[in-house]
Amino acid sequence: MNRRNFLQAGALCACSAFDAAVRAESYPSRPVQIVVPFPPGGTNDLLARMVAQSLGEQTGGSFVVDNRAGGAAGSVGAQAVAVARADGYTLLLGNTASLAINQSVYPNLRYDPQRDFEPISVIGSSSLVLVVNSKVPARNVAELVQLLRTSPDKYSYASAGAGSPLHLAGKLFKYRTGTEMLHVPYRGTAPAYTDLLSGRISVMFDNTTTAVQHTRAGTIRALAVTGAQRSALFPEVPTLAEAGFKDTEILVWFGLVAPRSTDATITGRLSKAVASSVKDPETRRRLLEFDIELWGSTPEDMRRFMASESAKWKAVVQRSNIRLE
Known part of the structure; x- marks a missing residue:
């Protein structure tokens, strides 16, 4: 040039x-x-x-x-x-x-x-919340983990669809806790809740704003939130880290x-x-x-x-x- x-x-x-x-x-x-x-x-x-x-x-x-x-x-x-x-x-x-x-x-x-x-x-960002059907005999995450380890084929978890954040939250939880649950994908959270509330499904990770109405009704129980801090909607519910399970922070x-x-x-x-x-x-x-x-x-x-x-x-x-x- x-x-x-x-x-x-x-x-x-x-x-x-x-x-x-x-x-x-x-x-x-x-x-x-x-x-x-x-x-x-x-x-x-x-x-x-x-x-x-x-x-x-x-x-x-x-x-x-x-x-x-x-x-x-x-x-x-x-x-x-x-x-x-x-x-x-x-x-x-x-x-x-x-x-x-x-x-x-x-x-x-x-x-x-x-x-x-x-x-x-x-x-x-917002946390997810780990919820279980009210008949599941677990009052905290440690008790749920023990149930899953004792009876790995008995419990399943729902999500709003394969590949969704709710699906992967369950996968990450299983890997971090060394447990097994069958994943059942649904087309949205509404049908997932139908089966969770009826007891066909035992466990679910969901958005706090959706889950709170069901926890207040007593049909499901919140065990932990997935953020670094407690949720404003679930101030009494510990984080997964507080429950003793590190490296499980999950945010939407x-x-x-x-x-x-x-x-x-x-x-x-x-x-x-x-x-x-x-x-x-x-x-x-x-x-x-x-x-x-x-x-x-x-x-x-x-x-x-x-x-x-x-x-x-x-x-x-x-x-x-x-x-x-």
């Missing part, structure tokens, strides 16, 4: 960098879509709408929730964002499944969370990501806006009803967290030999 061409190339690079900086500085200049890969009404949808409102207030822009349900555990919406333009105008509000589990469970998945997304922020978490190569100025600005929004007392009060602990992480912290979560669940999936189409 001669000197003239070198200088021209340098000028083009400088102009491109300048244009990118200008676009980032004026962002957002048009509506931003936050894709939720699930139907309206769920926790993902609720969080997305709260985040959209807060980001709009802080940036002066317009953020619109776009529900794109379909595919395996939200894969349609996640895939759409993975191939979208990296201009900051299409974002994904994903969760544990779409950002840390699916790539290990579904070998034909058409996106890789760590390769195809730029992290923005982990918005928050929610995060905001952008397509790969989105300008760091944009992701950084959005991350700071999320961090500011989660400090709002009214936001925290509203999400406490859903037992969600707000985080507001940096992009770098989210990248590390996603890698750690992906590695943890990949090990469980491989050990369990789970492969779904």
